[in-house]
Amino acid sequence: MTPGLFDKAALASVQIAPAISPEYGRVMAIPVETFHLTSRAQGTLQARIQQMVADGILSGRFRRGEKLPSTRALARHLNVSRITVTLAYTEMLANDYLTSRGRSGYFVSDNAPEPPDFAPTPQSQDTVNWNEMLARRYTGGPAFNMGRPADWASYRFPFIYGQTDPALFDHANWRLCATQALGQRHFNALTQDQFDADDPELVRFIAHHTLPRRGILARPEEILITLGAQNALWLATQLLAVTREVVVENPCYPALRQLLTHADAQVTPLSVDNDGLPPETIPDGTRVIFTTPSHQCPTSATLPLARREALLRRAADLDAVIVEDDYEFEMAYLSAPSPALKSLDEDGRVIYVGSFSKSLFPGLRLGYLVGSAEFIREARALRASVLRHPPGHIQRTVAHFLSLGHYDALVRRIGRALAARREMMEHATARYGLEVAGEGAHGGSGLWMRAPKDRDMRDVARSLQSESVLIEPGTAFFAGEQPPHNFYRLGYSSIPSERIEEGIARIAAVLKA
Known part of the structure; x- marks a missing residue:
């Protein structure tokens, strides 16, 4: 059963009389025809049967004291093995959703939850003029999913x-690492509000393993864990680009332009060629340059070494900073990737954005920012004011997955x-x-x-x-x-x-x- 589905302590105080037939004075039985396994359900047959019974109880269709079909009858009705139904019932006994009465069979437990009997609340009338009330709108920009249907x-x-191909992902070792992160030894990393801190094991691996592969040397105080590259770009935008003159590539990642629009930045899009962004086209007055030099988004162009050096010189002449989005460097399987722009930076003017979303899975939402200690200190404070820190369990699971060699x-x-x-x-x-x-x-x-x-x-x-x-x-x-x-x-x-x-x-x- 899904962990956390049963909160027995919170439900123990609820006392509702068992369902008794007024005509016959005996416990009502739930017809076997009530049970259906839907094709939309996830998990093993045993888990789906448990969820089916739990849904009936939580929705109020199955009442306390009602008798469930026998394991044999339900197995025959669902066309599954009897042992599968027996295991499902046994698990629900342990969670106090069901109770067993000797040879009489299985019943909905007296301690099982029931939905509260609230009267329906009449729908309120929304009298707020949201066109006037909303200080800023975030809808109407380019679609983040590029028109991709949900299915x-x-x-x-x-x-x-x-997107990730589930056939390629290492499910077994990921589960082991997640289980290890849930252990008592890692309890503090899992449960404590770290406020503005990051998992030291994850930061250590990024500093000693991931970044050196890109030619980058960084201390822990120069690294910040983010909720993916999107969150890293938002932090960089808020700290560097608000109302300032900014250069982006054209074409580029659509969501970046939207972030800059929300920051009231003065955006100049510069056309890329077969070698990426031409540094000589960057206009005077530019303060921030956003670029994807190793794998231009979306054209896939790679900035040659000479042009990278020219870009750094142009940024120095302008006293500008560069935000380098290195979103797909792990996917360099044809030849070794070019050194990161950050690895050539001698002035501390490059902010590096990395992500595990492409190489692990996009739903992970875990990335990192690398920059000068003063910049990272401010980024950490901004992150803490919005979301404190990425979930500790996710950070520790990824740290295990990386350090044990499963990631490579x-x-x-x-x-x-x-x-x-x-x-x-x-x-x-x-x-x-x-x-x-x-x-x-x-x-x-x-x-x-x-x-x-x-x-x-x-x-x-x-x-x-x-x-x-x-x-x-x-x-x-x-x-x-x-x-x-x-x-x-x-x-x-x-x-x-x-x-x-x-x-x-x-x-x-x-x-x-």
Whole structure:
């Protein structure tokens, strides 16, 4: 059963009489036909049966004292083994949802919870004029999910970027690390409000293992754990970019432009070329430069060493700072990644953003900021004022997963799989005549594509959904009132190799239709 589902202490004081038939003066039995296993339920059969019974009790359909069907009858009705039902009932006995009365069978326990018998509350009238009351609106910007439907995993050809293939993830060792983090020895890391502190084991691993691989040397006081790269970019924006003149790449990560808009920054988008951001185009007066030098988002261009050095010189001339988003360096499986821009920084003017979301899973929401101690001190204070710190259990679980070598093994396994899928992508796009606008010299998990100029990929994406194909239109990546509509991105981290060619064929057919 889901941990924490039963709060027996809180429910022990609730006293409700068992359900008795007024006609016969005996305990009512719950008909076996009441029980149904839905296809939407998650987990093992045993867990699903437990959840089914618990839902009936919590919703008030099953009352205290009512008799449940026998294990044999319920097993026959659900078409499952009798031992599965017996184990489910036994677990619910231990949690005091059910009780056993000798040979009479199983009954809803007298200590089982019941929903409160509250009278329905009449719906209130909202008389607030929210157009006037809201000091600032955050809706209406570019979609963060790039139009991705919630059920994207049910599509047969999901060319979706940034999602995890469950077949590649190391579930077993992740569970072991999570269990270890729940142990008594790590109780303080799990339960205490650390206020503005981070897990020292996680920080130590990042400082001694992760960052040196990027050529970066940093002390613990120069590292801050964040809730993913998005949170790191927000912290950097709030501390550096409010009302200031800022440069971003064009195209770029859409959510970054939205963060800068909320900060009232004066944003100048600069077009990237095949080598990324041209430093000589950065205008005078710029105070902050946001860039993705190792794997430009979304074109996958890599900033050459000479241009990196030129970018640092230009930032020094402007007395500007650089925010380097190194979101996908772990996905460099074709060749070694270029050194991080931060590794070349001798003036302390580069703020480095890293993330575990691409290499572990996006739902983890764990990343980090690296910068001068004074900057990190302010970022830590800002983080503490908003969310204190990322959950201690998640930090400690990741620390175990990293330090025990599971992370490196996972990255190697993902790299091999992505290399095979990329080969299939390159073969299929060439075979069906699709134009690749950017593919990344070191690897990655997506291709930046260009369609004919007269095609609006937003319309194409909608048509492809009926073919069970998902792509990401590229319009949202561009700044300006008239962005191009003929670009799109094809991710291959979530689609098996054997489906790639057929998916590409369907895209090509719709484009040519």
